[in-house]
Amino acid sequence: MSDASMGGGMDRRSFLSAVGLGAAALGGTSLLSACGGLKGTGSSSSDVLKIGYVSPQTGPLAGFATADNFVVKQIQEAMRGGFTAGGKKRTIEIIVKDTQSNPNRATEVTRQLINSDKVDLIVGSSTPDTTNPVADQCEANGIPNVTTIAPWEAWFHGRNGKPGEGFKYTTLFFFGMQEFADCFFPMWERMDVSNKNVAALWPNDTDANAFRQGLGPMMEKAGYSPIDGGAYQNGATDFSAQIAKFKESGAELFTCTPIPPDFQTFWKQAQQQGFKPKLATVAKVMLFPSEAEALGALTDNIATDFWWSPAHPYKSILDGKSAQQLADDFAAETGKQWTQALGSVYSLFEIAIQAFKEAGDPKDRDEVAAKLRGMKLSCMSGDLDFTAGPEPGIAIQHPVGGQWRKGEKFPWDVVIVDNTPNKAVPVGGDLRPTNG
Known part of the structure; x- marks a missing residue:
């Protein structure tokens, strides 16, 4: 897949463990507790916008998620003061789910986000083993969704996308052949x-x-x-x-x-x-x-x-942080070297928050989904245009x-x-x- 090209089931789930990319040093608990500060705001539920995040934080695919904990904290910090959407002040709550590197688990936790956690939007990352089951559940349940790090052909054709039509609720940014x-x-x-x-x-x-x-x-x-x-x-x-x-x-x-x-x-x-x-x-x-x-x-x-590195001249749409700064901050906080997923996961949240901001009512799922499909923005992953294709709702990066x-x-x-x-x-x- 590239990592960039990550279709395939068991092979995909087995290969990373063999090169030492074991479970990332994080789990649902630490991330959920890190989100706790966003809950007790005293605001009514309509003031809180819930974003579900699904990725393989443990298991053989965890190498893709090594930056997840860091990114969630970055987004929380950037959004600490809230933002205006639909004419009123909003805060975000991020609810993290771990697929355990299993596509069936990805389906299960996405259903939890939709039915139990009542999220407003779901983002997901890393290989079709994650992006496809997550997107399928969102499409079936009418939940706005954006995913990344999966070749667009595997995401689109693998989900039986109709050429020229695409999907109503699910979008992707990455690239293909x-x-x-x-x-x-x-x-x-x-x-x-x-x-x-x-x-x-x-x-x-x-x-x-x-x-x-x-x-x-x-x-x-x-x-x-x-x-x-x-x-x-x-x-x-x-x-x-x-x-x-x-x-x-x-x-x-x-x-x-x-x-x-x-x-x-x-x-x-x-x-x-x-x-x-x-x-x-x-x-x-x-x-x-x-x-x-x-x-x-x-x-x-x-x-x-x-498709992303510290050398890429991209900036956060949330706080202006550069790609180089993001990579440096990651190394300073974790002691680890940057990976391409760092920029991609960050942009999932940029896109989600931008869709909320553009919607007249950020709680209106159809409107937010339409904003995702029509999204054009310059962000940590560069210039993304979800209207340009190759199919509707897909934004192409150029590695x-x-x-x-x-x-x-x-x-x-x-x-x-x-x-x-x-x-x-x-x-x-x-x-x-x-x-x-």
Whole structure:
């Protein structure tokens, strides 16, 4: 999925535990207690707007939620004084639910938010295992909803969206296959290679098949020849056959959409067996610092897609905080390195609060849902336009190319090396061969 491309069920729930991304150091209790200050305001219930937040805070997918506790506190602080919506002063109450990295649990906790907690709007993040069941419940129950960090194709087509019509209550911001092409192809073009063969490690799962069927034809149209290593099963331990095929093709470019543990295995075997592509542009893997640390020295100059980073020139619509400030504050408070999810989760709340502000009656679910579908704003995730498509209610982000390099404060950091798809993001260094 990218992390960016995170369709798939059990595979998705198993891969992060294998790379050490265990449960985030937070749970529903700590976040709910942190919200307590927003409850006893003395205001009538109509003055309090309830936002439900659903994400995988524990279990194998918890790596995506490491910033959740921090973000909720940031939003609470920014909104401490309340805001005006529908002609009166409002406060927000954030009710957090943990999917435990299980799509069935995601359905269950979303129902709790709707039926027991009586929320006014629900936001959710991180992989179709979360976004799709959450959105389905919101659509069925008429609850305004926005989600992120799931490829739009997996979210839209995976929920049987009607082209040109979309959904009434549910919206998404992220990106899809075209944006991967826009991100990776310019980096390929800058490499001095002897042929246009691209070694492609695509397993037989939801994500990789989307790349095989979507990105593959785009590659051919652009003059590249995908050398498909074959639709192997996740959890493979021997990639000798794929490596031999890639070497025989003479491919000097490489792309992939495996689960992270499989990439770690493949990449080490490729080095041992002499397949050292000039440039590796990977999707779904190498999105977290933990993965870079796990791979060690072989991480150097692996490129992937970045939809948010401290280098992105974006600001909060709530308090003006910059992306760099948000990342710095996160590191100062938690001692942890930023992740791309930090900016995405923050923007979920920016969008929700903006929809409340724009509605004549923020308690009118149909009106708030309409405001989400018609939303255009500049926020921590950049310029988002939910009216522009590819389908109604979807706002597209444009990731840029970054490479992992030895860090100063942390073991590995990201350098933006190609901003062809998004010139607003400054380039921080030269594109280097992954293997010189």
